[in-house]
Amino acid sequence: MSERQTTLRERQRSETRRVIQAQAVRLFTDRGYDAVTVADVAEAVGVSAMTVYRHFSTKEDLVLIDQPVQLIAERVAASSPTHPLVRRVGGALVDTATVLTSGDGDEPASNERFLLDCLRLMVSTPALRARHLDSQYALQQAIVDALGDDATTPEATFRAQAATSACLAAMHTALTRWAEVDGQTKLPELIAGALAASFGDIAVATGQRD
Incomplete structure (x- = not known):
């Protein structure tokens, strides 16, 4: 072939x-x-x-969307190792949200509506909540693996896992808020805001909260 x-x-x-x-x-x-x-x-x-x-x-x-795992991991791997862990992970989360909710013409609204529908289904359906939790563990591991040299020893891996878990918790808060306001506030803005509220300016690159 x-x-x-x-x-x-x-x-x-x-x-x-x-x-x-x-x-x-x-x-x-x-x-x-x-x-x-x-x-x-x-x-x-x-x-x-x-x-x-x-x-x-x-x-x-x-209902699960597997594309974000690869997109987030790629952006984490491409981020500068000189940046703090929470900025490397947080920046990847914001960038990926931007990609997933953007498009041409009427496509952004279509993409956002699809993502919102998936999110609401996962929140309201017990079987999907359990599966979503499994996917979060897989995402955490993919991010830690993508951090490379920042997770090569047991101590470094622990720090990477802790930072990643905290960033994912901030993202979950942003996703919940996004569903509550029916997408009226842009998802990347909510994620950047949640990260800034959790970690301060260290977690958010210049322009990500504009």
Whole structure:
């Protein structure tokens, strides 16, 4: 198979995954998570339930957004090792929120609405809250790994874990507030504000709270 064919197949797979997840979140939001089955999602998309399971191993996975883990880890790894840990992690959280809620034309509103719907589902559904907690542990580990030389000894790893956990707690507070105000305040601004309230100016780069 040529590289072009491989790329095309990957794009088609990504688009199918995006459509399935978008339809699933819409159905969960309209009818309630527990009232919708994977078969319902498949029917709405026009595919088989087996196709849905090929892209999402469980029903819970239909609501989880796995893209932020990679984006955050990449930004942490690219950040300056001379900066404080909370700035390296916090800056990555703000930057990733900016990417996920931005786009062209009407796309920003669409992206924000999708993220808000996912967030509300995770907050209101016990099974999703448990899965979200698991994803937070995975995100914490990905961030600590991305810090590289700042987490090479047991003591350094402990400091990195503590800083990361604190930053993620600040982000959780911002996400909760974002849902409460129905996205009226921009998510990156809320995260930057939560970080500044928790750690002061050391955690926020110049311009991130403007």
